[in-house]
Amino acid sequence: MKIKLELFGASRDFSNKDFLEFDIKEKIEIKDLRKKIINYLDKNFKENDNFKKIVENSVFCSEDNNIIEDNYKIVKNQKIGIIPPIGGG
Amino acid sequence: MLHTKVIDIKKEKIEFSNAEKFITSCKYGASIYFVGTVRDLNNNKKVIGMTYDSHDSMVIKSFKEIYQNSLKKFKFDNQAVFIEHIKGHVLLGEVSILIAVACKHRDQAYELSRFFIEEIKKKTPIWKKEHYENEDSEWLEGNPIQTK
Numbered sequence: 001m002k003i004k005l006e007l008f009g010a011s012r013d014f015s016n017k018d019f020l021e022f023d024i025k026e027k028i029e030i031k032d033l034r035k036k037i038i039n040y041l042d043k044n045f046k047e048n049d050n051f052k053k054i055v056e057n058s059v060f061c062s063e064d065n066n067i068i069e070d071n072y073k074i075v076k077n078q079k080i081g082i083i084p085p086i087g088g089g
Numbered sequence: 090m091l092h093t094k095v096i097d098i099k100k101e102k103i104e105f106s107n108a109e110k111f112i113t114s115c116k117y118g119a120s121i122y123f124v125g126t127v128r129d130l131n132n133n134k135k136v137i138g139m140t141y142d143s144h145d146s147m148v149i150k151s152f153k154e155i156y157q158n159s160l161k162k163f164k165f166d167n168q169a170v171f172i173e174h175i176k177g178h179v180l181l182g183e184v185s186i187l188i189a190v191a192c193k194h195r196d197q198a199y200e201l202s203r204f205f206i207e208e209i210k211k212k213t214p215i216w217k218k219e220h221y222e223n224e225d226s227e228w229l230e231g232n233p234i235q236t237k
Contacts, residue, residue: 008142008143008144008214008216009142009214009216009228009231010216010228010231012142013228057233058233059233059234059236061144061147061214065146065147065150067234067236081144081147083144083147083214083234084216084228084231085230085231085232085233085234086210086211086212086213086214086215086216086231086232086233086234087210087215087216087217087229087230087231087232088141088143088148088174088185088186088209088210088213088214088215088216088217089125089185089186089206089209089210089215
């Protein structure tokens with residue numbers, strides 16, 4: 001299945017596009033997706049600890065705009081948003 | 090009564106007149122406009138502009154939840170709240186957020202206005218990238234979103 005990770009805020013620097021795509025064989029939880037993002041960053045932005053910190057401090061949201069917990073299971077093709085630390089106003 | 094919108098600066102601007110039209114009513118005796126603008130100095134760096142990023146649908150959801158929470162918390166008889174937040178590249182001094190509130194009494198209006206901006210800072214998924222005089226730019230660190 002495909003997970004499309006929509007990028008916001010500081011995480012937009014992870015790619016030239018607005019999203020990252022992950023091909024996943026089995027259902028995974030958000031905490032596993034977090035590890036996959038960090039692996040992607042390790043491969044593509046070696047030694048950028050700031051990027052990893054952003055992922056560690058982010059939460060995630062579902063397509064229906066709910067914040068989802070680390071044990072939320074992704075079982076089908078889905079869009080997930082990454083929500084880095086916020087600061088509007 | 091609530092109005093919310095994320096304003097894409099490429100298409101439109103935050104207009105005070107829209108807020109005024111929305112909150113003006115003889116039911117209210119007090120109104121307050123809170124205006125956020127882009128400041129010229131942050132952490133000793135000269136700022137020349139700001140890019141705001143937003144998860145639009147979650148921003149609107151968050152504004153509505155904050156409004157519902159305000160009804161429960163304050164239990165004011167009547168209140169009108171107008172919130173617009175900018176998205177995109179904003180120049181120095183330009184408006185990034187406008188919160189206009191109207192209530193029966195002034196103490197209610199002050200309390201409500203403060204409540205909204207503080208809650209938005211904690212709960213609304215908006216991000217800022219500062220642009221500096223030396224052509225550098227950086228995303229501001231921010232705080233983890235609060236969901237409760």
